[in-house]
Amino acid sequence: MxxxxxxxxxxxxxxxxxxxxxxxxxxxxxxxxxxxxxxxxxxxxxxxxxxxxxxxxxxxxxxxxxxxxxxxxxxxxxxxxxxxxxxxxxxxxxxxxxxxxxxxxxxxxxxxxxxxxxxxxxxxxxxxxxxxxxxxxxxxxxxxxxxxxxxxxxxxxxxxxxxxxxxxxxxxxxxxxxxxxxxxxxxxxxxxxxxxxxxxxxxSKKHLKQGIVVATLALVGFGGWRGWSSFQSKSEPIVIAGKLGSEPDILIHMYKDLIVNDDPHAKVELKANFGGTSFLFRALRNDQIDIYPEFTGTVLQSLVHDQRSTPHDPVKTYQRARRLLKQEYDLTYLKPMKYQNGYDLAVTADFAKEHQLTRLSDLAKINDQITAGFDPDFANQKDGYLGLKSAYSLNFNQVKTMEPALRYQAIAAGRVNLVDGYTTDPQVRQYHLKVLKDDQHFFPPYQGAPLMKASFAKKHPQVVKSLNKLASKITEKDMQEMNYQVTVQHRKASQVAHEYLVEHHLIKK
Missing domain, CATH: 1.10.3720.10 (MetI-like)
Incomplete structure (x- = not known):
């Protein structure tokens, strides 16, 4: 309560x-x-x-x-x-x-x-x-x-x-x-x-008449308010959207603060928790939004037509993603942040200590003791468990698929002893989990950066300049801490984002 x-x-x-x-x-x-x-x-x-x-x-x-x-x-x-x-x-x-x-x-x-x-x-x-x-x-x-x-x-x-x-x-x-x-x-x-x-x-008839009057007034009032709002609006706002979750919410508030800090007259509208990747990408191309944060690995694996394997070098991954987005959709992909929000595998600290686990390659020696809790997508895709089996010679005793939110609950309750996740998930800190190092660099790089139409970038050079201040900023530890504050401590994403920007001298107080 x-x-x-x-x-x-x-x-x-x-x-x-x-x-x-x-x-x-x-x-x-x-x-x-x-x-x-x-x-x-x-x-x-x-x-x-x-x-x-x-x-x-x-x-x-x-x-x-x-x-x-x-x-x-x-x-x-x-x-x-x-x-x-x-x-x-x-x-x-x-x-x-x-x-x-x-x-x-x-x-x-x-x-x-x-x-x-x-x-x-x-x-x-x-x-x-x-x-x-x-x-x-x-x-x-x-x-x-x-x-x-x-x-x-x-x-x-x-x-x-x-x-x-x-x-x-x-x-x-x-x-x-x-x-x-x-x-x-x-x-x-x-x-x-x-x-x-x-x-x-x-x-009764009396109540019916009253209801009709109230409904009519509501229709007229709502229509008048929308019309007046449209009339009063002298310029189109910059619409920034984010995917579901605390991290996209934090990022889009950072985008807004950076833009408004450099141009106090700018009108920025945020659409937090707007939907999944495909919805946001379609909305961007249909001019329903202007900017949203996207990740390099997601671009190459889901958004562009690229049959080649994703490079393990983050710089090459970003450059290829930027080139293909421009070539196929005429989109501009700004410079990425430092941290990566890629896949990882985690175990409890006690389980890692008991079996001396530090790297993914260490799992092969205890295949028969692993009960994994995986997201259904991760369990059945080539850049997930199917690929890991070949790369690391894995063949776990049991793999249970479950909704993403339930994985961490399951490992905390001892029903599984290994889960997939993302490197910036706050639950890693919340449940004191040990993330195993991807020593063979199996997972592709996932660096986030603002994505927008090339025409928008050309029309708003100041916005591009403002957002590029985040290039090479924010470490995995920083983002995990901010996610923890929003998800676990229930602080406002806007406050957490603003505090980070002020602390790192990216905006004024």
Whole structure:
């Protein structure tokens, strides 16, 4: 509980922003779903065959796994809020359409005949008889849809759309229960509150009118605020994004501080925990962001077309990555920092002392005693365990695959005695682990550096100059310590980043 309260106190503004993003995305998804589903049900209420076909199609769309739907949308509309909104609308349509269609068709035929006998037009019959009688059922469908949308919106964080899902992902990634409680708890609370609000609105005609007035004012107010904000904005901000985790968060805050320190009038917008490598790279190429930190080994193995083996020399790795990024995508890759955030293997200090382990090559003599806990990717890729087996003659007794956040828990609990990780992981210090030296230089270099479009670099030479101050700065020990402060001690990434820059005379206080 203390950890949860500390997290809420130190990240109040970020939590409020995530909550607003989640609420805004869910609200607009519900509005659009209603504007599609209700008129469609009204149009098809007298055509049983066509109405049932549309109902079946809506049902089929809802059976598509949400992650698969997001993946299908990314090549068409990119990443961010747009594909998330489309996916949520797709999931929100069926309950509203189904209940509206069923409610309208369940109106007593005798009342329909009476309304016709009194000479009511189709429009008046719809507005005075059919919709009022079907309203409780329609509102029930809207409530179901809203709860479903709010729950599914947590996945928006996977494609850079923000929301409370960001805290859920961080909680899983960093093994932080406070983040999980914040993300999942606020999402559930939001769903309950919105459901209760809709129940109140549907309790009487008076409440319904009040709800319509409030919703209209909210739409007008939000539209006016967005329009005024766009009008007031005289210059486009520099948008800097980061991957999931504490380290990218620290780096993008460093980027912002460096830029603003050299140009106090610069407008910089940060998108922390924006998504994975492929999402960020696509966002950069689609001008949705301007800068993000990327690692040399990742560039050569995942982003460019390079069939050659990755050099073990960090300088050659960076030079090849920079050349291919420029050649294939017209991107500018600035000078890298000193530290490397590459793969490593770690054991407990006691296990290392017992078996005299200091290097990866020492593991071959105790193959039959090793129970490893590996990330699924690391366990099955050539630059991971599959390659290590050949390079170091390894054949461990047992290899368990598990989510990255669970590896360190497993070795701390004694369920495994060897884990893969990254050289700057704060858990190495937290659990007092011993990182084994890669004495045959199997793992490729992973140095981080700012990545941007060449056109952006040409247009903003001062930004390039500011960011290049980090070249050859920050050691592995420095970054591991900063990650520890953010992940374990729950300090703000902005404060940790600022303190480092001031301490090393890269910016003024």
């Amino acid at each position: 203390t950890e949860l309260l500390n997290t809420i106190a130190t990240q109040k503004s970020q939590i409020e922003q995530a909550l607003w993003e989640h609420l805004s995305l869910s609200f607009w998804a519900l509005v659009i779903a209603m504007l599609i589903a209700i008129p469609l049900a009204v149009l098809l209420k007298n055509s049983r065959h066509a109405g049932e076909i549309v109902l079946q199609l809506a049902g089929v769309m809802q059976t598509i796994p949400s992650l698969a739907l997001l993946g299908l949308l990314i090549p068409l509309v990119g990443i961010g809020s747009v594909p998330a909104l489309i996916a949520l609308v797709v999931y929100g349509i069926m309950p509203i359409y189904q209940n509206t269609y069923s409610g309208l068709r369940s109106v007593d035929p005798n009342l329909e005949e009476a309304a016709t006998a009194f000479g009511l037009s189709r429009w008046k019959k719809l507005t005075r008889l059919e919709l009022p009688m079907a309203l409780p059922v329609i509102l029930s469908g809207i409530r179901i849809s809203l709860v479903m949308i709010i729950g599914t919106a947590t996945l928006a964080a996977l494609i850079g759309a923000g929301g409370l899902g960001t805290y859920i992902m961080l909680g899983i990634n960093q093994n932080n229960n406070a983040y999980l409680i914040i993300g999942a708890g606020l999402s559930a609370l939001l769903a309950l509150l919105m459901s209760a609000l809709l129940k109140y609105v549907g309790a």
